[in-house]
């Protein structure tokens with residue numbers, strides 16, 4: 001039963017109430033860049049998967065409320081097994097992360113005898129059998145750093161093709177054609193051309209999870225953390241942002257004098273399951289706690305730490 005500074009969970013709680021309860025209960029709030037703007041505003045830290053992993057190893061408090069999807073929550077928990085990690089919604093899952101099973105990875109590994117690079121958007125079981133993991137921010141660095149010309153890459157076929165393009169290595173996607181993010185994979189030429197026609201001076205920033213047929217329109221291809229930096233290197237005033245549209249809030253905050261144009265179809269239903277109301281309930285009731293078996297957490301920690309080691313010393317490519 002909650003006692004101090006009691007708040008009734010109304011249909012529309014105020015951001016300041018949610019923040020206050022988090023402080024009173026001793027939670028820090030970590031959120032992914034694709035969360036809704038109100039949640040980004042109350043978070044202590046907002047970032048992409050790589051930034052979240054870096055931040056997760058530095059957490060000093062005993063309690064973390066995480067706003068994102070389940071594979072990210074598992075990673076935060078693996079790096080903080082001694083802490084309580086809660087999420088507002090159970091089953092806020094990523095279809096791409098769940099498109100591949102551990103057995104499939106092991107079968108490909110046997111077939112090709114090549115190292116497995118697992119994109120962070122994969123299940124805990126898949127990460128546990130990977131040789132190393134990567135995020136979209138460091139996939140190119142991680143694959144470049146491996147002492148081999150052939151790698152198996154799972155599960156995103158579009159990111160695999162981008163990494164192959166940049167590194168010149170043979171990057172074999174597993175599971176193949178069925179590995180993609182529905183938010184990024186289904187952007188159409190028509191949508192981009194319509195925006196380019198309307199905003200003729202705009203530059204295009206695209207996430208590497210989009211297919212190569214869409215990357216061809218981009219002035220810049222990069223992860224969301226790399227998109228945060230790009231406008232500071234460009235003279236453009238308008239940017240068409242080809243990634244999940246939650247990213248627009250962060251870009252607007254960073255560059256209030258520029259215009260960021262979303263692709264309206266790019267909405268991740270799973271990321272948007274979190275809202276102020278269920279976040280407030282989660283804090284008051286201190287649930288849902290993320291649980292991860294010890295054996296999986298050790299494996300995940302190992303591959304995340306190996307990735308961070310490589311990322312701290314970026315290789316030339």
Ligand code: SF4
Nearest residue numbers: 069094096181183268
């Ligand atoms: S944006 Fe795509 S990859 Fe990210 S959580 Fe949503 S479905 Fe998964």
